[in-house]
Amino acid sequence: MNPPDVNVGYKLLVGTTVTFVSACVVVMLRAVARILYASLGWDDYMMLFAVAQALVATICDFLAVNNGLGRHMVYLTKKQIPPLLFWDYLGQVFCVNALTFAKISICLSYLRILRGSHQRTLRVLCTVTAVLVFAVNTVVIISFYARCNPTHKSWDPYLPGTCWPAATETGLVILQGSFSALTDYFLSAVPIFLFKDLQISRKNKIVLCGLMSLGAVTGIFATIRTVESGESLTGSSASDSTYTTIMGLTWAGMERNIAMMIASVPPLRPLAEPVVRLTSQTFSNLMSSRRTQNSYELGSQATIQSPGLGASSKHYASAKQAAFAKDDRSTSLEHILPPQANATSVV
Structure with a gap:
């Protein structure tokens, strides 16, 4: 019995x-930040190239x-099936390419920070990682089209010819995925050693390590x-690969x-700092205003609830208002400044 057509x-x-x-939005903002506050480097160019590769991969996914x-x-x-597999394989090629250049960009970012430092071992490890990422992923990309003879049989299974055993293809996929995960974990651990000796505050070290360890x-x-x-x-899923x-x-x-x-x-x-500063200042002002309001409300309640003071307070307030009404000139602008001075200041 066939499965439902979904x-x-x-x-x-x-x-x-x-x-x-x-x-795409984050990478574009990155480029803007570099242009405004520093300068574009090879790590930025590699990341922009990775975005272009990812765009092509996304288009291929839609076509597949x-x-x-x-x-x-x-x-x-x-x-x-032939056009489906063609766009599927092409999308995977650009997907692996995008991932490759994104990781090379990360390695170049680390090397940019390490430039002139004494951490030679870390520089060598980042360089070797970038080279291995490029080499392994290039082999995987070549295998997409070299596994069948003729090449067209890779996406047109109805053509006569031969292909590698399914186990070989599966092994390459698992190899690339495992290596990709390993390099991700390694690159996320590099900041711990990278910022250890930097002359920056402990708070900034924690923030930078946290961001780059993501x-x-x-x-x-x-x-x-x-x-x-x-x-x-593998197994029965291999015969229904367009779904599985x-x-x-x-x-x-x-x-x-x-x-x-x-x-x-x-x-x-650099782009986020003004926003964070403004948000922090606004929040502090809001909290300060709220504390002032709470203090005022508590003071008002204490005055109302104090026994024996209600009548005298009202009498005092009435007397105070009468005194101000009686000598209203004492608080007027004409009394504080002479008429001539007032006229001069107004002009």
Whole structure:
């Protein structure tokens, strides 16, 4: 019995589009902050290139879903499957590319901070990480199109030819996902050693380490994506990959977008400081006004509730008002300043 004809492609489109738009806004603000308060560096150019790659990947996702990605393969025609797989594989290529250059950007950001420092080991580790990320992901991208002979058979399974065993493809996917998660966790731990010897306040060290250590979130996404992708490419799920791979693709898309977003948050501090300062000042003024109002209300209640003082207070207030009414000139502008001086000041 066939499963119901449903399309879960919307999960991929919603997850990747929302996170891409958010990442795009944050990266653009990062570029503005660099232009206004510093200068654009190679790390910024790499991140902007990663955004461009992610945009192409998102467009490919829409085209793949439009051709049937997200539906069970049994309901797809032979004409739908080749363009579906073509856009799906192309989207994965640009997705991996975006993730690659986002991580290289993070490594270059660390190297930018480490420039001229004595932490040679950390500089070497960041450089090696960037090179390995590029090498591993490039091998995975090549495998998308080298696994079949002829190449077109990679996205057109009805063509005659041969392909690598499914276990080889699954192994490469798990390798790339595991390595991606490992590098995410490593890059999120680097700030602990990076800012240890910096001559800045303890508060700023904690804030910077916290912001740059958010990369652990992308490590979690990479772990989930690896598990989902591995399950969708093994056993009975492999024969229905147009449906079963949706969640793995969704996690991969969100991973790349969140990596770009989180990596671009620390450079936003110069833009955020005026807003934070204004918000803090407004909140302090509000709290001060509230405390003053509470003190006034407590004082008024104490005066009203004091026994034996009600009548005398009223008598005192009446007498005070009468005194002011009797000598109203004592508080007038004419009495404080001579008429001529008043005329001069008005002019």
